[in-house]
Amino acid sequence: MNCYETLFVVKPTLTEEETTAQIEKVKAVLIKENAEILATDDMGMRKLAYPVQKNNRGYYTILFYKASGETIAELERNLKINEEVIKFLTVKYTKTKEMTQFNKLVAAASKKGELAEASVVETPVAEEAPATVETTTEEAPTAVETASEETPVAEKTEA
Amino acid sequence: MAERRKFKKKYCKYCEAKVSYIDYKDLAQFKFSLSERFKIMPRRLTGNCKKHQEMVTIAIKRARQTALIPYIVDRKNVVENPFEMIK
Numbered sequence: 001m002n003c004y005e006t007l008f009v010v011k012p013t014l015t016e017e018e019t020t021a022q023i024e025k026v027k028a029v030l031i032k033e034n035a036e037i038l039a040t041d042d043m044g045m046r047k048l049a050y051p052v053q054k055n056n057r058g059y060y061t062i063l064f065y066k067a068s069g070e071t072i073a074e075l076e077r078n079l080k081i082n083e084e085v086i087k088f089l090t091v092k093y094t095k096t097k098e099m100t101q102f103n104k105l106v107a108a109a110s111k112k113g114e115l116a117e118a119s120v121v122e123t124p125v126a127e128e129a130p131a132t133v134e135t136t137t138e139e140a141p142t143a144v145e146t147a148s149e150e151t152p153v154a155e156k157t158e159a
Numbered sequence: 160m161a162e163r164r165k166f167k168k169k170y171c172k173y174c175e176a177k178v179s180y181i182d183y184k185d186l187a188q189f190k191f192s193l194s195e196r197f198k199i200m201p202r203r204l205t206g207n208c209k210k211h212q213e214m215v216t217i218a219i220k221r222a223r224q225t226a227l228i229p230y231i232v233d234r235k236n237v238v239e240n241p242f243e244m245i246k
């Protein structure tokens with residue numbers, strides 16, 4: 001089992017649900033191939049440095065996972081077929097220095113993911129929060145603040 | 160007598176910061192090694208050591224592939240502030 005990182009860019013024309021569906025689709029391929037997904041980093045909508053297939057923006061997602069080498073061929077085949085994915089790049093981490101960096105990245109990504117999950121949990125309480133979380137990374141701190149404020153309320157309601 | 164060298168002694172900024180790996184997604188880390196037109200700056204100008212220059216090169220090329228930074232900046236599509244997107 002090797003450590004890999006795959007970055008892929010989804011077309012900006014899709015709606016939010018469609019984008020998440022595409023990400024799930026890619027993850028499903030990995031799960032089918034018995035890969036162990038360690039973390040997911042959502043970079044969100046970004047401006048591309050140059051137009052790709054006439055798109056000026058793209059939705060970036062990074063997956064960190066452990067898998068065998070054959071998995072990559074299958075995954076990249078699927079990414080190539082998928083017309084909604086405009087760019088992808090897989091990086092392998094092998095050397096010890098690279099591995100430490102990989103673990104660091106995984107930790108950072110999972111931390112970020114937990115924060116996002118926390119905001120998702122409190123959706124029934126506050127309906128404004130999800131919109132702010134999804135739009136930009138800059139607004140993430142505010143969302144976190146709301147999350148910390150809202151969580152006690154959520155716990156109370158559960159109790 | 161020739162004019163005296165006025166430049167500072169060059170040193171590797173990555174060695175000083177003890178960087179062991181340069182991530183292609185972390186644009187701030189290798190922004191220093193890019194020219195205004197997003198070319199990779201040569202070692203003789205940046206002072207990077209061989210080891211780190213190789214890391215920087217790989218990171219920049221990966222970032223280009225994933226459209227994080229442009230391959231070229233030309234007069235056809237002028238960007239007002241090219242480094243604005245790197246933050």
